[in-house]
Amino acid sequence: MDSFYDNVSKESLIYLGISLLVLIILYWTTSVVLKRLGKNPKYLLPKSAFKRMATPLVLIFVSVLLRLKALRDILNLEDARFWFRKASTILFILAMAWLMIAILKIVKKIVIKNYDIGVADNLKARKVYTQFTILERIFIFIIILLGVGFVLMSFEEIREVGISIFASAGVAGIIIGFSAQQFIGTILAGIQIAIAQPIKLDDVVIVEGEWGRIEEITLTYVVVSIWDKRRLIVPTPYFINQPFQNWTKTSADLMGTVFLYVDYNVPFDKLREEQTRILKSTDLWDGKVDVLQVTDTKPNYVEVRCLMSAKDSPTAWDLRVLVREKLIVYLQDNYPESIARTTRLTVEQKKENNKGG
Numbered sequence: 140m141d142s143f144y145d146n147v148s149k150e151s152l153i154y155l156g157i158s159l160l161v162l163i164i165l166y167w168t169t170s171v172v173l174k175r176l177g178k179n180p181k182y183l184l185p186k187s188a189f190k191r192m193a194t195p196l197v198l199i200f201v202s203v204l205l206r207l208k209a210l211r212d213i214l215n216l217e218d219a220r221f222w223f224r225k226a227s228t229i230l231f232i233l234a235m236a237w238l239m240i241a242i243l244k245i246v247k248k249i250v251i252k253n254y255d256i257g258v259a260d261n262l263k264a265r266k267v268y269t270q271f272t273i274l275e276r277i278f279i280f281i282i283i284l285l286g287v288g289f290v291l292m293s294f295e296e297i298r299e300v301g302i303s304i305f306a307s308a309g310v311a312g313i314i315i316g317f318s319a320q321q322f323i324g325t326i327l328a329g330i331q332i333a334i335a336q337p338i339k340l341d342d343v344v345i346v347e348g349e350w351g352r353i354e355e356i357t358l359t360y361v362v363v364s365i366w367d368k369r370r371l372i373v374p375t376p377y378f379i380n381q382p383f384q385n386w387t388k389t390s391a392d393l394m395g396t397v398f399l400y401v402d403y404n405v406p407f408d409k410l411r412e413e414q415t416r417i418l419k420s421t422d423l424w425d426g427k428v429d430v431l432q433v434t435d436t437k438p439n440y441v442e443v444r445c446l447m448s449a450k451d452s453p454t455a456w457d458l459r460v461l462v463r464e465k466l467i468v469y470l471q472d473n474y475p476e477s478i479a480r481t482t483r484l485t486v487e488q489k490k491e492n493n494k495g496g
Contacts, residue, residue, distance in 0.1 A: 165200070191241040198234035202227045228293050236286035240279055247271045265339040269356060272340065273333035276358055328375040329358035337378050338385060343393070343452040345384035346373055352452075386452055394428055395455040397445040397463045401470065405441065405477035407433065410466070414445055417465045423458040425450050440479035 205227035251271055254264035332338060338361065342353045346363055349371055355362035361378065363371040377383075386393055401410075411431045418424040428448035435442035445462060449455035470478055 191245060192238060195234045195238035195241060198230055199238065202231035202234060205230065225293070229290050232286055232289045232293070236282050239282050243275060243278055243282075247275050265341050266336060268341075269336060269339040270333050273329060273356055273358065277330060277333070280358070325359045325375055328379045329356075331379055332356060332361075332375055337388075342388065343386040345386075346371060346377075393452050393455040394446060394448045395459040397447075397459050397466070398434075399443040399445065399463075399466060399470075400440040400479045401443055402477045402479050403441055405443075405470070405474060407431070407443070409473075410443065410469075413466060413469045414447075414462065417462055418447060418458075421458065421461060423449055423454050423461060425454075 205223050251264075251267055254267050338344060338353050338356070340353055340356060344351065344353060344363065349363065349365050349369075351363040351365040351371060353361060354364040354370070357375075359375060361373045361375055363373060365371055414431050415429055418429050425448050428446055430444075430446040432444050432446070433441055434444040445466065447455075447458055447462060449458045
């Protein structure tokens with residue numbers, strides 16, 4: 140009997156040793172290949188790729204070891220075979236989910252590293268960042284959901300309970316469906332934003348009367364960074380169901396407008412010349428658009444629209460402020476009588492009225 144036990148132990152040790160050796164060789168080969176690909180400039184694989192995948196790979200190898208009969212023979216735990224196999228299954232499912240998430244993050248890093256969102260014309264980069272950020276979260280959510288589901292379904296008791304619940308879930312399913320309708324709609328809106336892209340990361344938008352930038356997009360909400368450092372949290376369905384302004388939907392460059400309300404005797408040609416001079420004197424102007432037009436007339440004033448362009452929205456804002464101020468100063472210094480007035484009296488008129496009184 141002892142000799143039989145010794146033979147079994149020796150045989151188990153040999154099987155276990157061979158298995159360990161194979162797993163170590165596989166791990167070492169994977170490590171060498173990934174690290175060399177990361178160092179070689181002609182490959183796109185980031186250097187941190189193996190570091191992300193190392194832990195889930197080790198856990199997968201451990202799950203394989205737990206399933207070996209040789210290990211149970213050496214530990215003399217053959218009676219615990221069920222628990223070893225169950226632990227192996229759960230560990231393998233969780234490790235595979237972890238590995239898939241790691242691979243997903245590596246793929247995202249490979250794709251977006253070729254796009255710089257910090258440049259002036261960053262429209263394409265923002266499109267790619269937005270798509271991959273939202274899709275990454277969607278896939279991670281699905282992977283985790285499936286992983287937890289497979290773990291639970293690996294237990295026979297839970298599987299039977301689940302089948303019985305599904306079999307008798309007619310009315311309850313309808314009730315739950317109506318209750319979850321809003322949540323599902325929110326998730327679908329997030330997916331629709333990723334595909335149709337009515338908004339992208341770093342877009343300049345006006346939402347609920349607030350001017351700001353898209354700072355973060357999740358499956359359920361969007362964070363808008365307001366110009367005064369506040370954060371506006373907006374549900375994703377808002378950008379599908381409600382109208383809003385997107386100033387940078389098709390390009391990073393932007394046209395800015397300045398409205399002036401002047402008297403009918405204002406010299407428009409002189410005003411155009413002054414606007415051109417102001418624009419040429421500043422680096423804020425990109426040299427593309429320089430237009431001054433009369434857009435409306437009222438009994439007491441004329442509406443003049445000054446149109447100019449800049450490379451991006453912050454620059455356009457600064458340019459509008461500059462042109463508005465310079466044109467007002469120009470009118471004050473050269474044509475003060477051309478500034479629109481209603482019942483306001485000038486200083487000279489007040490003096491004359493006082494003398495007359």
